[in-house]
Amino acid sequence: xxxxxxxxxxxxxxxxxxxxxxxxxxxxxxxxxxxxxxxxxxxxxxxxxxxxxxxxxxxxxxxxxxxxxxxxxxxxxxxxxxxxxxxxxxxxxxxxxxxxxxxxxxxxxxxxxxxxxxxxxxxxxxxxxxxxxxxxxxxxxxxxxxxxxxxxxxxxxxxxxxxxxxxxxxxxxxxxxxxxxxxxxxxxxxxxxxxxxxxxxxxxxxxxxxxxxxxxxxxxxxxxxxxxxxxxxxxxxxxxxxxxxxxxxxxxxxxxxxxxxxxxxxxx
Numbered sequence: 001x002x003x004x005x006x007x008x009x010x011x012x013x014x015x016x017x018x019x020x021x022x023x024x025x026x027x028x029x030x031x032x033x034x035x036x037x038x039x040x041x042x043x044x045x046x047x048x049x050x051x052x053x054x055x056x057x058x059x060x061x062x063x064x065x066x067x068x069x070x071x072x073x074x075x076x077x078x079x080x081x082x083x084x085x086x087x088x089x090x091x092x093x094x095x096x097x098x099x100x101x102x103x104x105x106x107x108x109x110x111x112x113x114x115x116x117x118x119x120x121x122x123x124x125x126x127x128x129x130x131x132x133x134x135x136x137x138x139x140x141x142x143x144x145x146x147x148x149x150x151x152x153x154x155x156x157x158x159x160x161x162x163x164x165x166x167x168x169x170x171x172x173x174x175x176x177x178x179x180x181x182x183x184x185x186x187x188x189x190x191x192x193x194x195x196x197x198x199x200x201x202x203x204x205x206x207x208x209x210x211x212x213x214x215x216x217x218x219x220x221x222x223x224x225x226x227x228x229x230x231x232x233x234x235x236x237x238x239x240x241x242x243x244x245x246x247x248x249x250x251x252x253x254x255x256x257x258x259x260x261x262x263x264x265x266x267x268x
C-alpha cells in the first residue's frame with residue numbers, strides 16, 4: 001500500500017528509505033575518496049581501519065566499496081557480528097566463507113587460515129570486512145594480528161577492513177593492541193557531510209525516486225543540514241517527516257515553517 005505522502009507528491013517509492021540498490025547509492029566526493037583509498041590499500045594487500053560517528057555514511061561507504069571492488073581479484077567476506085568471543089568469531093567467518101566450522105578454537109582458526117592460503121594460490125586476495133569493529137571482544141583483537149601472519153610474516157595474504165565508531169581508534173592505540181595496530185597501515189576517518197553535500201544528497205535521492213522537481217526550498221535544506229549535523233541517517237529521518245507533514249497540510253513544497261514544526265513540535 002502506497003503511503004499517502006508519496007501519492008501526494010507523485011512519488012512511486014519513498015525517496016529517503018534505506019532500501020536503495022547499490023548502483024543508486026550517492027557518495028559525496030569526500031566519501032568517494034575514502035572508498036578510493038581503501039581500494040588502493042587493498043591493491044597493496046594492506047589492512048585498513050575506518051572510523052566515523054553514527055550516521056555519517058559508513059554503511060553506504062561499505063556498500064559502495066562492495067560495488068566498486070574488482071571481483072576478479074578480491075574475495076570480500078562481510079562479518080557483521082562483532083560481539084562474539086574469539087572461537088565464535090572465527091566460526092562466523094567459517095560460515096561466511098562456506099566452510100564447516102569445527103568444534104575447537106584451534107581447528108576453526110586453522111580452517112580459516114588454510115582457506116586464506118588456498119585463495120592466495122588461486123590469485124584471489126581475501127578481504128575480511130569487520131563491521132561495528134569497536135565492539136570486538138578483546139580476546140578477538142588480541143588474536144587478529146596472528147590471522148594476518150603467514151610464512152613467518154613475510155606474505156600479505158589477507159587484508160582486514162575494520163569499521164567502527166571513533167572509540168575503535170582509541171582501542172587500537174592501546175599498548176596491548178599494538179601488534180594489530182602496527183599492521184594496520186591505513187587509518188581513515190569519515191567526516192560529516194557539508195551543507196552542499198546535503199543539498200546534493202537530497203536532490204539525488206529525489207531523482208532516484210523518479211521525482212523531476214524540487215520538493216524542498218533552500219531554507220528547508222539548510223535547516224535539515226543543521227538539524228542532522230551531517231548525518232545521512234538523520235537527513236533521511238527529518239526529510240521524511242517533513243514530507244509527511246507537508247502532505248497533511250496539502251502543501252506541494254517543503255518550506256521553512258514545515259521544518260520548524262517538525263523540529264520543534266514533533267521533536268525530530
